[in-house]
C-alpha cells in the first residue's frame with residue numbers, strides 16, 4: 724500500500740486552477756523528486772499532501788497512522804527573538820532531550836543545540852529544519868526546495884545526509900528540487916509538474932521526454948544530460964555521446 728496517494732487531484736488558489744488531474748503515489752523507502760518551472764504548483768502540491776492546503780477536487784489519501792516530516796520552502800525567524808536551536812526544536816511541542824539529540828545527530832548538527840537560530844549559516848539552518856522534521860521518526864520526509872540558497876557543495880552535502888537518513892530510518896523521501904544533477908543521481912522516480920503531470924518516470928526517462936525538454940530547453944536539461952553523459956561514459960565506451 725502506498726504511503727500517500729492522490730486521485731484526480733485539483734488545487735485552486737483564489738478560484739484559479741493551479742494543478743489538475745494529478746494521480747500520484749509514493750511507497751515506503753522510495754525517493755521521488757518533483758521538478759517543474761516556477762509557479763507550476765510544486766509547493767502547493769506538497770502542501771496538499773501534508774494537509775495544509777484544501778483539495779478542490781479529487782482526493783488525497785494518507786496511510787492510517789502515517790508520520791510525515793515536512794521541511795517547508797521558507798521559514799522566517801524573527802531576528803530579534805532570542806531562540807536557541809534546542810528551544811526551536813521544542814516548539815510547539817516539548818520533546819525529550821534524547822529525542823532532540825537523536826534528531827540533531829541524524830541531521831548532522833548535534834554540536835549546534837545551544838546556538839542561536841539567527842546565528843546559523845544557511846546550510847546549518849536547513850539542517851536544523853531537517854532535524855525538526857525528523858523528531859517524530861517520519862515514515863516519509865517531504866522537502867520543499869530544501870537546498871535553496873546553498874552553494875553546490877552545501878546542497879550535495881545536504882542530499883548526502885538525506886540519503887543517510889533514508890538508510891537509517893527506511894523512510895520515503897519526496898522532494899522538490901532544482902538541483903537537477905542531484906535529482907539524477909539520487910531519485911528513483913522524477914515527476915515533472917506544470918499545472919499537471921507533464922511526464923514522469925526514472926530520471927533518464929524524464930530527461931529524454933519531449934515535454935521535459937520543451938519546459939527546460941537545452942539550458943537546464945544540459946545538467947541532466949551532463950550527468951547521464953558522465954555516468955554512461957564509464958560503462959559503455961561504444962556509446963555515442965551527444966556533445967551539444
Ligand SMILES: Nc1ncnc2c1ncn2[C@@H]1O[C@H](COP(=O)(O)OP(=O)(O)OP(=O)(O)O)[C@@H](O)[C@H]1O
Pocket residue numbers: 736741759760761762763764765766767768
Ligand atoms: N498563497 C498564495 N498566494 C498567492 N498565490 C498563490 C498562493 N499559493 C499558490 N499560489 C499561486 O499558485 C501557483 C502555484 O504556486 P506554487 O508555489 O505551488 O508553485 P511552485 O511550483 O512551488 O513555484 P516555485 O518554484 O516558484 O516555488 C502560482 O501561480 C502561485 O502564484
